Amino acid sequence: MIESLKNHILRFVSPSKKEMEDFLNIIESENIPAKHYILKEGHYCNYNHFIVKGCFRSFFINEKGVEKTINFGIEDWWLTDFDSFMNRTQTQLNIQATEDATVLKISKPNLDMVLKSSLEINKYFRIILERVRIADQRRIQYMFNLSGEELYNTFYEYNPEFVQRIPQYMLASYLGFTPEFLSKIRAKKHS
């Protein structure tokens, strides 16, 4: 199971045997049943999670009580609230499994320890973050420039299988509009 993380690392960097072992040794694993949380508003985010199997969403609840989904995570993604994790602040986010899931996780002190001295693990996280940055920028660009309907069509085009995997109201929330509006879009599309 830890193999999936090992393989992911090897896709990007080439640690020595010792470097890899030192890193994998401080990884913990956990099974999360569907609908359970790995992070809840008001708590401290103590782990960065690598998703081995399953799907998660991170969302916050606004002042009107509406859930706003800001990210999804699936297999081979790292998921955390960086703000809370790095700055040791209380999180405003909830991270919930949308289906039965397995994660590997690493605590802040353990991660700090490895990052203090391991060149390749630093490289690994730097590269991951570069890719995340590209994805975030692209998302911001889309949000600015596309209508709701275009956002849905674009998302569907690039992630057809994923759309089947989650309830529509979560996708609507992620794309920045209401579930009712998503229904409208789909009705239009299939007519």
Place this chain on the structure above:
Amino acid sequence: MIESLKNHILRFVSPSKKEMEDFLNIIESENIPAKHYILKEGHYCNYNHFIVKGCFRSFFINEKGVEKTINFGIEDWWLTDFDSFMNRTQTQLNIQATEDATVLKISKPNLDMVLKSSLEINKYFRIILERVRIADQRRIQYMFNLSGEELYNTFYEYNPEFVQRIPQYMLASYLGFTPEFLSKIRAKKHS
């Protein structure tokens, strides 16, 4: 002038004398007059830029010909199109100085060379990217949850001096609405 980059690095990491020198040695510098570009749509983004003095905006031009500002950069920020820079693809972005500016810049091959072996410089960019990630996530969260008026007020609250520094139409574009709407907000506020 390269002192400002050196100081920035020392705020986050502790390279050896040699590590710092090797890095600073491959940095180039450039003065950019107001309105000039350091990146233009269709070109390859060959540099990551560290802003010593001045202000830049990165924007793309949509199919209707409207400029959409997706980022600003000021003193002590790194600015590039990561997608183009990392993946060696043609950029869709323009990066323009909004006032006379000075940048330090590093080419992709030179940066790759340093990152291959320097632990501290890898750490440095990893930490920068973690902070960028936090900012991006916060921005997405705001964009989802705040009205145009709230976005402006929040931005103004946290960056009062910066609002004076750029034309309003750029800020409107960055916040995701039209300059006319920003005028409306301000008229309301000052009445």
Place this chain on the structure above:
DNA sequence: AGAAAAACTTAATCTAGATTAAGAAATATA
């Protein structure tokens, strides 16, 4: 200093998407 260009304002009209509400399907649970 004067002309041209760039930036900002105001106001009327229009529209994408929100809101509200009610019912229908689908899924989970006993």
Place this chain on the structure above:
DNA sequence: TATATTTCTTAATCTAGATTAAGTTTTTCT
């Protein structure tokens, strides 16, 4: 296999912000 819960749909009404267009103010350049 019935009941409860969750998810999805439809439709009427409403609103934040876009669009268009014209005029004004500010900045830049010669």
